[in-house]
Amino acid sequence: MIFTYNNIVKKKNHIEFGVKSIDVELKKRYEALPNIVATAKKYMESEAELFANIARLRAGYVETGPSKLELEKEISATLKSISITLENYPDLKAIDAIVILQRSINEFAEQISAAQRNYNASVLSYNNAISVFPGNLVAKLFSFKREEFMQLIAENEKKNIDVSALL
Amino acid sequence: MDKHSAVIEEFSKKFQLENARYKAPKLVLPMGCMAILLVLLVPSALVFLVIGIFFPPAWLFLLGCMAAIGFIVLLIQSYRSSLVAYQKIDILKQEFKSSVLPLICKSVYSDVTYSPREKVAEKYLTESALFSAKFFESTEEIAGEDFFQGTHEGVKFEFSEITHYVEGLTIKTGVLLSLVAAVSIWLGIDFMQIFKRSDFFLVKNNFRGFFLYADFNKAFSGEVVIESKENTIIDRLFQKNNLDSIMVENEKINALYSIKCSNPQLGYYVMSPQLINAIDNITTLIGSAMRVRIKNGSLYMIAPLERNFFESQAMINGEITPNSLETIHKELMLIRDVLDSLNLNNRIWTKQ
DSSP states (O other): OHHHHHHHHHHHHHHHHHHHHHHHHHHHHHHHHHHHHHHHHHHOTTOHHHHHHHHHHHHTOOSSSHHHHHHHHHHHHHHHHHHHHHTTOGGGGGOHHHHHHHHHHHHHHHHHHHHHHHHHHHHHHHHHHHHSTTHHHHHHHTTOOOOOOOOOSOHHHHSOOOHHHHO | OHHHHHHHHHHHHHHHHHHHHHTGGGGHHHHHHHHHHHHHHHHHHHHHHHHHHHSOOHHHHHHHHHHHHHHHHHHHHHHHHHHSOOOOHHHHHHHIIIIIHHHHHHHHOTTEEEETTOOSOHHHHHHHTOBOGGGGSOGGGEEEEEEEEEEETTEEEEEEEEEEEEEEEOHHHHHHHHHHHHHHHHHTOOGGGGSOHHHHEEEEEEEEEEEEEEEOOOOOSSEEEEEEOOOOGGGGGBOOOOOEEEOOSOHHHHHHEEEEESSHHHHHHHSOHHHHHHHHHHHHHHTSOOEEEEETTEEEEEEEOSSOOSOSEEEETTEEEEOOHHHHHHHHHHHHHHHHHHTOOOSSOOOO
C-alpha cells in the first residue's frame, strides 16, 4: 500500500512539474509578443486588425486563473494567423527578419506543444495508476481525483484555415 | 531511366554468361558423355569411311561422312565457345560499381557522390554512441561499402552499408594451419606465403545494415534514443543507456520501440507527431525495426538490411541473377524515401 501510495504521489508531482513547464514556455512566448508584433507590423501594415487583436490579448493577460487557458489558446491561434498571413506576402520571404519571425512563432508552438504532450503523458500515467487495482483503492482512501488532459491548441487551428478571411 | 537500360542490358548478358560458368561443374557429367561420344565418333567415322570407300555398300560411306561432318561441327562449336572470355564475378561487380551505379545514382540524386569502397566517417559511428564499446574493440571488424554523401532537399547526409563480422578458425582450418606452420618451421621454408588469410580464417557476419547520418536542423542540447525492443543477437553490439523513457501517441511505435531521452519535455519536442509518423513509415519501408539517436542537432540511424544492397547481381536459389534496373533504382530510392519521411529540411526549423 505504501508503495502504491508513493507511486501515485510521484505521478501527481510529475503533473505539477508538467504544468510548470507549460507555464515557462507560455511565459517565454508572452514576453516575446511585443517583438513579434513590432517586426510583423513593419512589413505588414495592412494587417491592423490582426495586431489590434494581439494588443488586446496582451492587455488582457492574466498570470493564473481559468481564463488563462482560453487566452493562451487565442494567442496560439492569432500567432498561427500571422504565420499563415505571411505566406501571402511572397516578397517578404527573402527578408531575414521575417524568416526569424516565422521561425520564432513556430519554435514557440513546438515548445509549448512538447510541454503540453509531456503534461498529458503524465496525466495519462497518473489516471492509469489511480484507475487500476490496487491503485484505485488507495486513490479512494486518500481522495486522489482524476486529472484532465490539456488542450492548448484551439480546435479551430486543426481545421483548414480560410486564408481569405484573414486578409 | 531508359538511357541506363542499355548499360544494364549489357551487364545482364555478361552475367548470364557468368551464370553459365558458375553452373559449369554441374555440366561435367553430360560434357563427359559427349566427350566419350566424340572419341567414339572419330574412329568410327574413319572406319566407316575406309570400309565405305574400299568395300561398298554406299550407305556405310554416307554414314562415315555424316559422322565426320558431325565431328567437324562439334569441333567448330567448341572452338567458338572457348573464345567467350568469361569475366570473373568480382571483376564484374567492380565494373558495375565503378561505372554503372554512379551513372544511375546521378539520375536519382543531383548533389550526391557515391564511393563503392568507403563507409560513413568513423567519427559519426562513434558520435552516434549506438554501438557498445565491444563493437569498437577492433575497427577491423567493421566493414562498409556503398557510401553516399551529399545533400538531398537541403539536408546534408552520409549513408553507407556497414557490416560487423568476426573471423575465426574451424577445427579443420585450425589443424591445416598448424600443419602448414609446423612444416614451414621444420623445413625452414615459408609455406604460409602460398596461402591466403581467407584459406584459414572464415568470416561470419554478425550484422548487416545501413547507417545514416543526417543534419537534424533543430538545435537543442540533449539526446533522444529510439531503440528497437526486439531482442536479437546483435543487441550485444548496441550500447545500453540510462535515460528517461517516454511513451508517444502511436501504439505501434510504443510496441516496437522504447524511446528514451535526457528529459521528457525534450523527448516530446524532438519526437514531434511528424517524426513519429516518419519512424512508422520507415519501419514499414525497410521491414524491420531500427535504432536512432538524435543528439545535439544530428540524427544517426542504423537499420538491418535483409540482403546486400546496390549489387549488380543476387544469388537466388543457387543461381546468379542479375538485378534489374528497377531493383537497383528501388534500392537507391531507399535513401531518398528515408530522408523524405524524416522531412528534416523544415525551413522554419533551422539551427541558425
